[in-house]
Amino acid sequence: MDTIGGFATLCRCGKSACATHITAPCDDGRQLLPADAEPIAYALDIALRLDEHAFDGVVAVDVDVRSRETSSLTLHAKELNFKKASFEGIGDATNIALSEETSTVTFTFDKPLPLGNGKLSITYTGELNNQMAGFYRSSYVDRDGNTKLMASTQFEAIDARRCLPCWDEPRRKATFECSLRVPGHMTALSNMPEKGVEEHADGSKTVSFDRTPRMSTYLLAFVVGEFDAVEATSKNGVQIRVFCPPGKPQLGRFALECAVAALDSYDETFQIHYPLPKADMVAIPEFAAGAMENWGLVTYREVDLLIDDRSASSRQLQRVAEVVIHELAHQWFGNLVTMEWWDDLWLNEGFATWMETGVCHKLHPDWNMWEQFITDMQGRALSLDALRSSHPIQVPIAKAEEVEQVFDAISYCKGGSVVRMVHAILGEAKFVEGLRNYMSNFSYGNATTDDLWGAWEDVSGKPIRKLMGQWTRQMGFPLLELKAAEPQPDGSIKLSLHQSWFLSDGSAPSSSQSWTIPLFVTASGGANGEEKMDEAPLMPAEADFELNVKGDGAWFKLNAGQHVPMRVVYPETMVPNLASAVRTKSICAADRQTPRAQTSPQSHHFCYVTSRTYATLCEILRSGDSTKVRGKCYTAFTQLLTQ
Ligand SMILES: [Zn+2]
Ligand SMILES: [Zn+2]
Structure with missing residues (x-):
């Protein structure tokens, strides 16, 4: 076994000392936890001490011990204080060693752990921090205008370990059965629906949740606060809720509509129904990213979820729709x-x-x-x-x-x-x-x-x-050059194409690299590159290629529909005709975007791409169909000329 900084170098095959890969690990030397035990199920009980910015945790993990000689277990943990750890049938750990450098904790027992299924139980405390990572606190304003504290989690990429000791790697999937002890007047949410509530004499309550499916640690989530909610149901019966600040439920309506439409659409596309019984979305007052796709409990920055659709601009509505639809795509692609x-x-x-x-x-x-x-x-x-x-x-x-x-x-x-x-x-x-x-x-x-x-x-x-x-x-992308278009005896036209690595500083690439390029071509009086795209020929990853197409030869639009992230350059003689095709809308809307796309201030290399001279560039840009486009062009030109 090769060890780097306390981590086993693990092979893709899952064995820490696999004979096939012992000299050359198959995973580029990834630093992973040892594979001598795998988590199967976590039972996690957390009691929040909101006013003290702290929490108490008890976690019992069903593990599968796979290595015969193991008498210690290493898990991820960060900023947690351990009180006790024990292994079923073995007793208490004789040593608990923390490593700040690798954010791990190692529990050592005085005899080897039995092979197969066992249970590791750990009692610990943690900090409810204010760093928007792990289990953290933010402030909110309640119905009476008072500022109060709430708590929520952000675990991706590697902060689940700040809430519970765990195998904090996406491949180490397990189930989670959780409970939260919180102040009695607050709402407690997690990935799964509430299973039960137990009221305590001190005014607090313990909310327990159904067991999750197998999932990665970075997707586990908790939210504790005061909310108003709006809700709806998807076609396939999934409860969808948007949690809003107290007294402002109407701000969640637009996101709710988007979520229902998205869930119905994904059920259809993936042909796998949304895998959980509910989908909650919550706005968190203090939030580092735009949103986080926790399974069944998506968290958002307020501006990316809450919106008054009567007064918002269409740009603002679009932003909320995009973020909601993006996060819900992850419920399958990423979470499942x-x-x-x-x-x-x-x-x-x-x-x-x-x-x-x-x-x-x-x-x-x-x-x-x-x-x-x-x-x-x-x-x-x-x-x-x-x-x-x-x-x-x-x-x-x-x-x-x-x-x-x-x-x-x-x-x-x-x-x-x-x-x-x-x-x-x-x-x-x-x-x-x-x-x-x-x-x-x-x-x-x-x-x-x-x-x-x-x-x-x-x-x-x-x-x-x-x-x-x-x-x-490979980094970068090709510049595809149409060198010549020659009529052939059979009435077709032979396009001579050349590719090279495109660098915007105009320098010659230090090494040659090339790409296989799907050739979507629209030709004047001939091929329409937007039809039968899946039959488009592939240009091999070589410098030169010839392609025969049908057309009258007036102009060709390479990379029709802009489906390939690359730049294209045409012979000077073809530019006036191409410009006129843009003007008369003979080419599709996506292709008419090209001049716009490339006159944004950051991407002024358009001038030596579509054409290599300013004069012909002007020709194409002038064909843009709105004053807005011409305005953008003017700005881009001013910038170019003053450089
Ligand atoms: Zn291996
Ligand atoms: Zn995302």
């Missing part, structure tokens, strides 16, 4: 099927981002969600990913602490763009079929990006693993 390790988090977020756009578009076609996606998400991805300082979407993460650093706009925006691209390559039917297979094969378990590519490869027969790997494991 979870990434095996943090380096696949990009897929979770990329998928939810793509899904949020699609469902929002269905609910509100007037919001032009896909055009916004191309302009905002994909535009941002291309701006950042054209820099030398960019990085691949998929990078190995050895320590869970690193997840925050690598998980940035590149992973998020390019991740969403890459999911949109694979959807175009597969077509809706195969995309959904593969997705359903993946969801049903890995329900209540874990999967990797490769597992999802595999599911799509199986249903489509296309080399999805290899193809998509080039887009997720």
Whole structure:
């Protein structure tokens, strides 16, 4: 067994000292807890001491001891004080050792633990902190205008360990049966519905909750506060509630409508009904992220959930809809099927981002969600990913602490763009079929990006693993150049294409890298790249390629529908005709977004992409169909000329 800083180097196969992988661990040296025991079920009882900013915890974990010689167990724990730990049939731990560096606790017993099922019981206390991570406190205003304290949790990525000692890794799934002792007038919520309430003489009460399905620790959640709620029921009978500040239930109505529509839509898409009996959504007054997809108890920053739909702008409504729909996509993609390790988090977020756009578009076609996606998400991805300082979407993460650093706009925006691209390559039917297979094969378990590519490869027969790997494991993206278009004797036109790695500083790439590129082409008087996309030819990951298309030769639009996150450049002679196609709306709305997308201040490299001269750039930009577009162009030009 190889040990780095107290952690066993664990193989994907789950053995800490696997003979096959002992010299070269299969997981890039991930630092994981030892695999000598696996958690099966947690029973967790927490008594809140709100005024003292503290809580008392008792956790009993059913574990499966897998290693014969083990007389100690190491779990994650952070900022917890341990009073006692015991193992059923063995007795109390003789030593409890904390490591701040690895945020772990090791319980040592005086004899080896029996193999197979056993029970580890731990009594401890914790701090109800004010750091918006772990189990933390925030203040709220009650009905009478008094400022009071409430409590809620934020565990992703690695803060469940601040609430309970646990195997705080996404792959270590287990069930949770919890109870909370709280002040009698407060509402206590967790992932599952309330099972019972016991009132105590001191005015407090203990609320117990049904047992959860198998799930990852980072998705466990508690909220304790005073709320008013609005509620509805999904088509398949799931209770959906939005919890609002006291006296303001109307602020939850819009989010509730979005949630009902989203749940119905996902039930249909995934062909797996929402897996829990209820879906709660709560606004937390002090919240670090936008929202958190805790299973069955999604928490939000107030502005991302609560809105007065009579006075809000359509931009504000859109933001709430996007966030709600995004978090609910995670209830399946992320919660039911979870990434095996943090380096696949990009897929979770990329998928939810793509899904949020699609469902929002269905609910509100007037919001032009896909055009916004191309302009905002994909535009941002291309701006950042054209820099030398960019990085691949998929990078190995050895320590869970690193997840925050690598998980940035590149992973998020390019991740969403890459999911949109694979959807175009597969077509809706195969995309959904593969997705359903993946969801049903890995329900209540874990999967990797490769597992999802595999599911799509199986249903489509296309080399999805290899193809998509080039887009997720390499940084940057290609510049696709249309070199020439020559009429052929059979009436078709031969396009000569060239690809190179695009860097916005204009420098030559230090190494050659290339991509397999799906060629969606719209041609004047011929092919329409938006039809039969799943039959589009693939340009191999080589510099040059020739493609025959039908058309009258006036213009070609490569990357029709902007389905591939890349840039395209045309011969100067073709630009006037292309500009006129934009003006007359002969090409689709997504493609008419191109000039807009690329005149945003961050992405001025458009000038040497679609055309390499300012004059021809002006030609295309002038074809934009609104004064707003021309205004944007003017701003972008001013910036360019003053640089
Ligand atoms: Zn192995
Ligand atoms: Zn998300």
